[in-house]
Amino acid sequence: MPALARNPFRGLVSLLYPAACAVCATAIEPGAQLCTRCVxxxxxxxxxxxxxxxxxxAGAITDSFxxxxxxxxxxxxDAAVSAYRSRGVIREVMHDFKYHGFLHLRKPLASWxxxxxxxxRLAGRRFDCIIPVPLHPARERERGFNQAEILAKLLGHQVHLPVxxxxxxxRYTTTQTQFDRQERIQNLAGAFRLRRGxxxxxxxxxxxxxxxxxxSTLSECAEVLKKAGAVSVHAATVARG
Ligand SMILES: [Zn+2]
Ligand SMILES: [Zn+2]
Structure with a gap:
């Protein structure tokens, strides 16, 4: 049987998601999102x-650091860990995922x-569950999804932890990006709580x-969790700004 007859949507899918790198448009294997050079x-x-x-x-660690x-x-x-900087390829992919809703980019993001x-700081540590940082319901409606929750679910699946x-x-806070450091810190006080039950x-x-x-966001969330009796709160993010 010809391939097209087995999967009538195949042509349509490849039209919607052509096998080109999401960053540089180089041709890649179907099903991949990025070329090896961009990775x-x-x-x-x-x-x-x-x-x-x-x-x-910059420089070496000294005792007085x-x-x-x-x-x-x-x-x-307790510690917030990322393997990557929020620059270049990482920032581009994140931007397309979050602000343009290119949800298929969740895969490279989850692997980062x-x-x-x-x-x-995290390897070999035991965790009982993964908790994603929430969006305000109005922001989530506006965006259509919570990027942290999507990534948490993929990670949970990968490491066999419940999400x-x-x-x-x-609190609906204005977009943090135009704020300086002090404003970001103050803007978030009391913005989170534990869900009822x-x-x-x-x-x-x-x-x-x-x-x-x-x-600040992770710290505010961790404070709520620790006040509610969590023994430890570590954090993982795709990237460090
Ligand atoms: Zn590429
Ligand atoms: Zn520090």
């Missing part, structure tokens, strides 16, 4: 960086996210989000 170009987050918030810095991002405030997560779990959307965003007591939680910029 190799993804900017790794390289040491040295802050143990807690993964902020990279204090992280410019987190030394003057309390971050409630998964690489965070190889970091010594529980136990957090709620109760949500129980996290004694749980070791892995929080998941797409990008960490200052760590």
């Amino acid at each position: 190799d170009d993804a900017p790794r987050l390289r040491a040295p960086f802050c143990e807690r918030c993964s902020q990279p810095f 204090t992280c410019a991002n987190c030394h003057d405030r309390v971050l409630h997560f 996210l998964g690489e965070a779990l190889d970091d010594p 529980r959307s136990l957090l709620q965003r109760i 949500g129980v996290v007591r004694d749980l070791r939680v892995l929080l998941v989000d797409d990008v960490l910029t200052t760590g």
Whole structure:
């Protein structure tokens, strides 16, 4: 039987998702999203960086090292880890996924996210569940999906952990991108709560989000979870801003 007769939608699917790299449009294997060159170009987050918030810095670590991002405030997560910087290929793919709704790009994003779990701060650690950072319901309606939840589900499937959307965003905050660091931190106070009936007591939680910029979002979420009795809250993101 000819291939087209077996799958009448095949031609249509390849028309909708032509086998071209999502970044540079080079021809690639059907089913892939990126060419190998773009995958190799993804900017790794390289040491040295802050143990807690993964902020990279120039030079060698000295005993007196204090992280410019987190030394003057309390971050409630135990560590926030990304394998990549939010630059180049990573930023482009993330942008197309999040703002243009190219949901098929969730696969390379989830695999970059998964690489965070190889970091010594997370590797070998036991988690009871993954909790995605929530969007405000109005924002989620507007976008049509929660990018953190989609990525958390793929990661959960990959590492056999249940994904529980136990957090709620109760304040609609303006897009953080035009804010400076201090404004971002203040803008988020009290923005999250535990979903009614949500129980996290004694749980070791892995929080998941797409990008960490200052760590305020993850910290606010971690504070809510720890106040509700979570034993530990680590975070993994696709990229570090
Ligand atoms: Zn490419
Ligand atoms: Zn730091």
